[in-house]
Amino acid sequence: MSGMSQEKEEEVVSGVASPKEVLIVEDDLPLASQWRRFLKREFSVAVATNKEETFLQLRSKKFPVVLLDLGLPPYPESPRVGLELLKELVVQDPLLKVIVITAHGQKEVAQAALSMGAYDFLVKPVDDEMLLSLLRRAAWRCSLESAWLSAKREELPTSMVLESEAMRRVAEEVRRVAPLEVNVLVEGESGTGKELVAQLIHSWSKRRGRPFVAVDCAAIPVNLGEAELFGAERGAYTGAVRRIEGKVAQAEGGTLFLDEIGEISWELQAKLLRFLETKEYSPLGGKAKKGDVRIIAATNRELDQEVERGKFRLDLFYRIGQMMVSVPPLRERKEDILPLARHFINTLSREFNVPPSTLSKEAEKVLLTYGYPGNVRELRNLISRALLLANGGVILPEHLGLRVGESTEDVGISAAKRGYDLPRAKRALEEGWIREALRRHDGKITPAARDLGIPRTTLYDLIKKYAISI
Template sequence: MAKINILLADDDLIFCRLVKDILQQDGHRVVVANNVKAAREATSQEHFDIIMLDMCYPSIKDGFTLLEEFRGAYPNSTILMISGSGHIPDAVLALKYGAQDFIEKPVEPPELRERVKRLAQRQSRDQESINKFASIIGIVGKSAIMQEILDKIHKAAEFDTPVLITGETGVGKELAAHAIHRLSKFSHKPMVSINCASVPKELFEAELFGYEEGAFTGATRSRMGYFEFAKDNSFFLDEVIELPLVLQAKLLRVISEGEIQKVGGKVMEINTRIISATNQSLEQAVESGIFREDLLYRLNAIHIRIPPLRERPEDIIPLARCFVKDFCQRNSIPIREITPDALSFLYQSEWQGNARELRNSLERAMIFSDGKDLQLKDFTKGASHFSVSDCLDTKHTLREAMRVFERNYIEFHYRQNEYSLARTAEKLGLDRSNLHKKITAYCIKEEEEK
């Protein structure tokens, strides 16, 4: 287990000495604060991985006051509450107010070590998840906007306010939702999620809200819906724009009143944190009459837009290197370098599918690569299709669209045939001189003829 930095905030001097000795034996650094002032000074001066906090301080009403303060000010610290009363409701309240764990005095050394170990491991997993998310959407790169997004995620996770995540396909909206969940007070549970585009309209209400036995023909037993599963948890609604209008009103009730009603059942209270996402404009959907304006306002309480790669090209190269490293580590192979010509290709490519397409392209190249380094030719192996999305730009005239299509089509087959002019010409039904003229005119990079 990694050695960590711990703050022990307790006015019991004997207890503090005992705990400090035990944890220092395991190699951890322990700072003791015997009063509220010392605890506040310590946390203002350095980061603590774990804060062990006494529930009973003479100078304040109770430990919950300090718990709320520290939870809000230091969301990256894990809080372990300490109580000498053995009062069960105290433990329940501590967890409700944001503590990750609760321990009673007197504490046995094995139990203390196990609790600290478990909390440290969970914090490490959370940080790895956040780092992975950051890598996937580009925070390992140079763009300042991605740093702002991560900061928004950290702040949004502290509260139960609905979050709307927008952005094109492949930018990492679901990963952002998972990052918010893992930083939230619900992180001890798996996040509940549903893709609204994948649910048949006739089943939507039953899937989301559940139903009671006998509610309709075929309802032979009661069934819980997604909202009930998401009680005291985060609920991620992907492609929320696909939610039928009739159910949008019910979702609004969940957010506004904290209530749901099963099909054929009674109203029940529910506490769930709504995170939604879409790759389309909800504002335009409101104008078109397919999405409720009042629901948009509630979902959009916190808005996080994840930009496409074309708006942050400086992130492509660091992101590519991160994906290669991740792939190599997952598959227990030596980490490969990317050659300059391959890096140039990656930087100049459009990546219409954003980070997802970039990752897929790199992983496919890694699989079909024969050398120690990742080369330009590796990006042609294993490719089974080419993208026509560029020529579908409505700004193009017909002539321009045809030129874009022709260039993409030639470039694709040229790469498929490993830059062999003869084989490509045969495949396309062109003579070699004509193909060579087109390759030159379109500035398609030529490799040594096979």
């Protein structure tokens, strides 16, 4: 090995190839100054002495590594404030590497910190060389993860947020599935971003560059489903005054995305199954044709249960579900909430031609504790409303239309009440969710039905049932 290459290898291992930023959170200023002098040959060091100064520093500069003494004011003898700060830091930036410092004999505290997302821990008195080695390793790991995430973002066909571990696992699962010439079923609640996942599969597949055609199966009239998918010749049925090119033909060579596939009729299921088995289809009134498309389907229903109820064909379920990808609801990936909110602020402010706003701490807290029955789509709607109301100012909870303290439980089933039998409770919950979906969408049926995960015809029936005025 040449002297030059050996030197570069040493730089990579030691972390001195370029200056790294580290924030020391320590209320003992003489000790913090000692560490700063020792580390300044390799790191650019900033110091904060309490929780408030920590966030001021983080807002002014991007730090990959934080050295956090858990004993902070106003209770420096207790790790409570430090642990609270650790929790907030890792939620705010999942890539941040936080090394915590504990007092001698606090093994349980160190274990608690690691379980909350700390990168590693040191015990006082801290050995300088051990500290330096750990900081080098943390900075190197952070740079690797940042490079990986940047590469993933550059390859994404759409603006997806991959801050949470759950969504990173989804992306990795998609990367494995995408090159395979198999049909894929994407499962997840309404509004979780199933179409974005389908676009990602298409973009990472051998069919990228070919058409990606999306079909909202819930919006297809029952009597026109076959014509919508497979096309129809002029005069094939009453009202067919011109030739219709079906979605299968439009997607030739590419990907056909069937959103909410659980909504298609039994008859159309049979025709779709035949196409999947033979790669052959016939437009209404036309001759048989060969079709080369990959099917990606999505559903917010439990299709295996629909099979048991006799509402979905078992053979079709197996055909479309050769591989499955599950998209978690937003309430289970809270690390994505604030990055998504900021992304929507940036994109929607340009779309609405209004000045970009910032989120207040209270608004961030409300967003992180809310339950999101409508998932990412609902978050986008909340930010849309807030942007227009804030008009370039700071977004407050009232701009979001949410109350401080409103949480996941507020959108679920509250504790059982005396004299409130189960049928009555189910009716009350159903009516409440319908009214809330209609309120969020200003009385518009189609988006409200999509949020609720039901067909429009069902929503109309329920509106009539509960005498809801729109």
